[in-house]
Amino acid sequence: MMSFKARLISVLLGIAVLALISFLVRRRRIYNIYAITWFLFSLLFICMGIFPGFVETLAAMLGIYFTPAAILVVAVGGTMAIVLHLSIIVSEQHKQIRQFEKEIALLKKEEPVS
Amino acid sequence: MSNEILVIIPSLNEEKAIADVIVGIKKELNHCDVLVIDGYSRDNTVEVSRKHGAHVIQVDKAFGIAAAIEAGILYADRGNYQLLVRIDADGQHPPSEVKKLLTPLLKGEADFVIGSRFLGDADYSPNLLRNVSISTICFLLKFLHRVKITDCTSGCQIYTREVVQYFARDKDFEYSEIRAIWMAHKAGFIIKEEFINMAPRLTGQSSFSPMIAFFYMFKNILDLILSVPIILKKPIRTKRGVSV
Numbered sequence: 001m002m003s004f005k006a007r008l009i010s011v012l013l014g015i016a017v018l019a020l021i022s023f024l025v026r027r028r029r030i031y032n033i034y035a036i037t038w039f040l041f042s043l044l045f046i047c048m049g050i051f052p053g054f055v056e057t058l059a060a061m062l063g064i065y066f067t068p069a070a071i072l073v074v075a076v077g078g079t080m081a082i083v084l085h086l087s088i089i090v091s092e093q094h095k096q097i098r099q100f101e102k103e104i105a106l107l108k109k110e111e112p113v114s
Numbered sequence: 115m116s117n118e119i120l121v122i123i124p125s126l127n128e129e130k131a132i133a134d135v136i137v138g139i140k141k142e143l144n145h146c147d148v149l150v151i152d153g154y155s156r157d158n159t160v161e162v163s164r165k166h167g168a169h170v171i172q173v174d175k176a177f178g179i180a181a182a183i184e185a186g187i188l189y190a191d192r193g194n195y196q197l198l199v200r201i202d203a204d205g206q207h208p209p210s211e212v213k214k215l216l217t218p219l220l221k222g223e224a225d226f227v228i229g230s231r232f233l234g235d236a237d238y239s240p241n242l243l244r245n246v247s248i249s250t251i252c253f254l255l256k257f258l259h260r261v262k263i264t265d266c267t268s269g270c271q272i273y274t275r276e277v278v279q280y281f282a283r284d285k286d287f288e289y290s291e292i293r294a295i296w297m298a299h300k301a302g303f304i305i306k307e308e309f310i311n312m313a314p315r316l317t318g319q320s321s322f323s324p325m326i327a328f329f330y331m332f333k334n335i336l337d338l339i340l341s342v343p344i345i346l347k348k349p350i351r352t353k354r355g356v357s358v
Contacts, residue, residue, distance in 0.1 A: 095286070098177055102185040105151070105171040106192075110160070112167045 014045030229270030229310030
């Protein structure tokens with residue numbers, strides 16, 4: 001059973017991340033759709049604090065005897081999801097930049113000297 | 115109005131060899147435009163090319179030769195060229211040889227011609243490492259896509275207008291010699307190989323360092339293996355724009 005303190009920290013941490021990301025999105029430092037994985041991540045932490053049963057069920061399901069380790073599993077899993085999302089974003093942007101490079105090259109065409 | 119032939123020559127630091135290539139190809143193919151796609155060379159490739167009557171565009175070499183060729187394909191599509199000829203800037207494809215490759219296209223026997231150095235007795239033969247990678251990729255092409263090619267990495271490829279259109283209108287198209295082959299094959303274009311006598315490189319440096327060669331191999335083999343539909347079969351655009 002998670003202690004009340006641990007649950008409180010989990011919820012507060014989740015809210016802190018949520019607040020930070022909201023702040024950055026409002027300031028246009030993070031483009032809104034790219035923040036989606038961060039929001040899901042922070043919601044996950046808030047949920048873990050409010051429903052501690054979730055972590056225990058997960059630990060039992062994965063055969064983890066030390067419940068707090070399950071929290072780590074969730075945290076690492078969430079981080080991986082964010083990294084994967086970033087990889088997708090980077091790839092999309094790479095494609096767009098390539099497209100721009102080609103278009104700019106065609107616009108800047110130099111005629112032969114004749 | 116449609117233009118005749120566009121010759122694209124991707125180049126990087128080839129000021130010594132490129133003049134002969136441009137002049138030679140202009141002499142052999144009568145009504146052709148030459149487009150040099152330069153990767154921001156440090157030498158005078160751009161000036162030399164322009165002086166010999168070529169149009170020049172510059173695509174940063176950071177995007178690789180792939181982006182350069184794609185830009186050339188876009189250029190050919192917008193300029194309504196009937197044929198797109200891609201040759202190397204180092205003079206490895208003699209212009210008189212390139213001219214011979216046009217015959218099957220002009221007769222309408224093929225949509226896509228590859229100049230292969232393995233179909234006859236070429237003056238140039240690649241080293242062992244390169245031979246191994248070429249045969250591996252050719253084997254995969256045959257095994258996975260049922261397309262028989264002897265020289266899949268040849269830098270001399272010729273497309274008709276339909277093939278150019280097919281590539282240019284695919285937003286996700288990323289060029290590589292090999293990808294072009296299997297994509298065109300899947301779309302139903304007829305690919306034909308003809309012998310081209312390749313000359314050994316005379317000047318300049320090959321961009322094919324061992325590291326780049328390894329990446330090239332890795333990228334293409336991964337690309338080939340992942341191109342096989344396993345569970346979700348993506349509809350393929352065919353040359354008539356209908357999906358099967």
